[in-house]
Amino acid sequence: xxxxxxxxxxxxxxxxxxVERADLxxxxxxxxxxxxxxxxxxxxxxxxxxxxxxxxLKPWQNPPPPDRIPLQDSAGEVLALGEGVTxxxxxxxxxxxxxxxxxxxxxxxxxxxxxxxGDCFDGFLADQALVPAxxxxxxxxxxxWEQASTLQSSGLTPWRGLVDEARTRAGETVLCLGTGNVSVxxxxxxxxxxxxxxxxxxxxxxxxxxMAMGAHAGINYVTHxxxxxxxxALTAGRGADVILNTxxxxxxxxxxxxxxxxxxxxxxGARPVAGATAGAINLAQLPNLxxxxxxxxxxxxxxxxxxxxxxxxxxxxxxxxCIDRVFGFxxxxxxxxxxxxxxxxxxxxxxxSASG
Ligand SMILES: NC(=O)c1ccc[n+]([C@@H]2O[C@H](COP(=O)([O-])OP(=O)(O)OC[C@H]3O[C@@H](n4cnc5c(N)ncnc54)[C@H](OP(=O)(O)O)[C@@H]3O)[C@@H](O)[C@H]2O)c1
Numbered sequence: 001x002x003x004x005x006x007x008x009x010x011x012x013x014x015x016x017x018x019v020e021r022a023d024l025x026x027x028x029x030x031x032x033x034x035x036x037x038x039x040x041x042x043x044x045x046x047x048x049x050x051x052x053x054x055x056x057l058k059p060w061q062n063p064p065p066p067d068r069i070p071l072q073d074s075a076g077e078v079l080a081l082g083e084g085v086t087x088x089x090x091x092x093x094x095x096x097x098x099x100x101x102x103x104x105x106x107x108x109x110x111x112x113x114x115x116x117x118g119d120c121f122d123g124f125l126a127d128q129a130l131v132p133a134x135x136x137x138x139x140x141x142x143x144x145w146e147q148a149s150t151l152q153s154s155g156l157t158p159w160r161g162l163v164d165e166a167r168t169r170a171g172e173t174v175l176c177l178g179t180g181n182v183s184v185x186x187x188x189x190x191x192x193x194x195x196x197x198x199x200x201x202x203x204x205x206x207x208x209x210x211m212a213m214g215a216h217a218g219i220n221y222v223t224h225x226x227x228x229x230x231x232x233a234l235t236a237g238r239g240a241d242v243i244l245n246t247x248x249x250x251x252x253x254x255x256x257x258x259x260x261x262x263x264x265x266x267x268x269g270a271r272p273v274a275g276a277t278a279g280a281i282n283l284a285q286l287p288n289l290x291x292x293x294x295x296x297x298x299x300x301x302x303x304x305x306x307x308x309x310x311x312x313x314x315x316x317x318x319x320x321x322c323i324d325r326v327f328g329f330x331x332x333x334x335x336x337x338x339x340x341x342x343x344x345x346x347x348x349x350x351x352x353s354a355s356g
Contacts, residue, residue, distance in 0.1 A: 001024065002018070002020060003021055004017065004069065004332055006047070006048060006052070009048070009049065013049070015048075016332060016336070024080075026085075027130075029082055029083075030131065031078050031080065031088060031131055032080040033077070033079060033129045033136075034078075034128060035352045037073075037149035038071045038124040038149055039349040039350060040071070040073075040336065040348045041154055043072070043153070044118060045339055045340065048070060064120070070118045071123040071125040072124070072152065074124040074129065074131075075139060075143075076095075077093055077094065081133070094137065095152050097152065098116055099112050099113070103304045107299070117129075125352075135304065142318060149347075150322075150349065152307070153181075154181035157182050158244055159313075160299060161186075161244060161266035161297070163193070163309070163310075165297045166266060169195075169241075170193060172241035173240045174186070174243075175240035175244065175255075176197065177243070177246055179206045179207075180246055183244060185322075186244040187199055187214060188319055197214065198217045198218070200218070200221045200227055201219075202220065204218075207219075217234050219234075235260070242265075243263065243265045244268070245268070246268055248267075256294065257288065260292070263292065264297060265296045268300075322345065323349055325348055325349070326349045326351050327348065329352050
């Protein structure tokens with residue numbers, strides 16, 4: 001099989017290398033997935049740049065070793081079944097969930113976090129991947145391989161936040177920060193839920209495109225550094241009910257200033273995204289947190305059950321994932337370079353199989 005490995009990273013350089021490996025054989029309870037498409041996210045590029053130190057691998061404290069195959073997103077078909085596998089058939093179109101042990105119920109960091117693809121396990125930047133059969137969800141028929149490959153992290157993360165955590169109601173105002181992968185899906189899902197949507201960006205062209213996709217209002221956070229005041233103006237002084245903070249601490253303080261009473265702030269940007277400065281929250285804003293009964297919810301990508309719910313909603317609403325560009329398997333280095341320019345709006349996808 002063909003694959004890319006992380007390589008021996010030093011000094012934040014991208015050192016991906018093309019390799020040939022023996023075809024995979026499934027163990028008990030596993031399947032081999034023939035990967036058709038995968039894609040890039042902020043986390044993946046972060047992992048690619050993090051120098052390899054030789055330390056023992058710990059969840060969320062990569063770096064993974066040089067021979068790790070990166071990328072967590074996948075769309076592919078079942079190529080081989082291991083002993084004892086039931087409930088999934090050869091040729092089925094599937095996506096693997098990020099945390100194979102997070103099936104339903106409450107998240108448990110100690111037992112679930114060490115199993116993620118593209119970090120602790122080999123990921124999907126390869127022709128083939130080994131996946132526990134219980135970690136697969138079926139792809140709705142209307143989606144191409146490329147579209148399906150965008151959903152697992154960038155789509156499921158805002159779905160969990162807006163649906164399972166914030167319990168967004170029709171008519172509420174949802175604010176999405178920036179136009180990164182998670183935020184763009186956040187806009188689409190919030191519209192699906194009947195919310196009024198405000199989005200921020202450094203780029204007026206991106207704001208115009210998000211408004212064409214259904215956002216009700218856009219705010220340029222560069223020309224309006226105190227963008228929370230614009231949110232207040234757009235909501236007649238009420239504030240946003242749900243805020244999808246994909247940026248992290250750098251924008252948390254302004255999020256608190258943009259909150260309506262009983263607002264829910266969804267906090268998913270564990271590491272600062274490119275372009276955002278690390279920051280500290282001004283504790284003077286905490287009274288606002290209490291007075292307005294605001295909750296801040298940190299969470300990771302959703303469970304398999306949440307993913308199934310999300311895919312059913314995608315199917316019903318024929319949600320069209322926003323893809324910026326599709327690169328070929330040989331053009332991965334170019335794809336990563338393009339991702340890092342920040343020009344994209346939507347997912348940067350890698351077509352793995354020749355037929356796509
Ligand atoms: N918790 C989870 O399970 C989970 C899952 C997925 C991702 N994440 C995290 O979520 C974050 C976003 O991931 P992503 O893949 O969506 O990233 P991405 O596509 O690389 O997004 C980058 C975007 O962030 C925006 N940005 C940068 N600074 C900003 C600021 N000060 N205010 C508003 N927007 C700003 C920019 O938007 P403009 O170009 O419009 O200015 C930029 O395009 C990352 O930290 C990632 O690790 C967490």
